[in-house]
Amino acid sequence: MEQAIVKVVDLSHRYTMQWAIKNINFELDRCGVVGLLGANGAGKSTTMNIICGVLNQTHGDVYIDGVNMKTDPIKAKSNIGFLPQKPPLYPDLNVKEYLSFCADFHMVDKRKIKSTVERAMDYCGLSHIQKRMIRNLSGGYQQRVGIAQAIVHEPKFVVLDEPTNGLDPNQILEVRRLVKEIAKERTVLLSTHILSEVQATCDQIKMIDAGKMVFSGTMEEFDNYIEPHTILAIFDSALPEEDLRSIEGIIKVEEIRDRHYRLWFDGSPDMTKRVMEKSLQHDWGLLEINFERSSLDTIFAQLSNNTKSKE
Numbered sequence: 001m002e003q004a005i006v007k008v009v010d011l012s013h014r015y016t017m018q019w020a021i022k023n024i025n026f027e028l029d030r031c032g033v034v035g036l037l038g039a040n041g042a043g044k045s046t047t048m049n050i051i052c053g054v055l056n057q058t059h060g061d062v063y064i065d066g067v068n069m070k071t072d073p074i075k076a077k078s079n080i081g082f083l084p085q086k087p088p089l090y091p092d093l094n095v096k097e098y099l100s101f102c103a104d105f106h107m108v109d110k111r112k113i114k115s116t117v118e119r120a121m122d123y124c125g126l127s128h129i130q131k132r133m134i135r136n137l138s139g140g141y142q143q144r145v146g147i148a149q150a151i152v153h154e155p156k157f158v159v160l161d162e163p164t165n166g167l168d169p170n171q172i173l174e175v176r177r178l179v180k181e182i183a184k185e186r187t188v189l190l191s192t193h194i195l196s197e198v199q200a201t202c203d204q205i206k207m208i209d210a211g212k213m214v215f216s217g218t219m220e221e222f223d224n225y226i227e228p229h230t231i232l233a234i235f236d237s238a239l240p241e242e243d244l245r246s247i248e249g250i251i252k253v254e255e256i257r258d259r260h261y262r263l264w265f266d267g268s269p270d271m272t273k274r275v276m277e278k279s280l281q282h283d284w285g286l287l288e289i290n291f292e293r294s295s296l297d298t299i300f301a302q303l304s305n306n307t308k309s310k311e
């Protein structure tokens, strides 16, 4: 089997007396976007800073492409691109000058700097503004420059700490598109405290709560885990619960308030269609039907309770 691009073994860190992260273990495959999800203060930045070799851990090991960050940090870091929460931009340089500086800093062969910088600018949609001073760019373009500096040396692994923070909705879509593009050729680890962000961008998800890993799996597994298959249906008059239970695939029915029903179902993909058809056949007057989504708070509570009960 191909070696994981990142391997994190028993990683723990404490700044003062309290552990910021405790016994984190995971491996990452060689391409795709992995979301690191957690509330503020959960331990995302601590984990990312250690993985990138910016912070020395109290305990545990990080391997990048098989190289231990502790014993050979220069080699390990040559395969990492990092965009911290505050992008390390130099406002008085123009885009091309800044990216050339970054390529040099990452020890790209001097003869290749011009072509790698052009490639990174092209990739991130920056070629047309390469002569503009960074301080005059919008937040969205500054973030693209931040992402370009993280890929300019063509690393195999890219770490983005809350890359859409502070951007407007259009800029958020642009950055998400760029992240997906980058992840076609390499692994991207992206941290966020926004559930919809991982749902829109990530293939895999790791969730941290209070310094501990509470979930690790594919986006599909996460969705199934956090969302029991439930539908919320509203009718224009009250219905006997047996009528709703008679629909094939419905497991349980609960009337949550007047004419509002929560329907547990077996995961069939066409469940809403079946409810609509039955309603039309029997003239039940279906007004609204939606899959239910849990709030992030509920999910954190559910996942951290699950972990506590396993301890």
Ligand code: ATP
Binding pocket: 015, 016, 020, 038, 039, 040, 041, 042, 043, 044, 045, 046, 047, 193
């Ligand atoms: P955010 O999204 O708010 O950045 P996070 O998930 O990235 O949160 P971390 O910044 O890793 O979380 O913080 C984890 C814990 O470690 C928090 O309790 C935080 O207060 C604490 N912490 C972080 N940095 C330091 C530091 N330099 N000194 C002391 N405690 C710290």
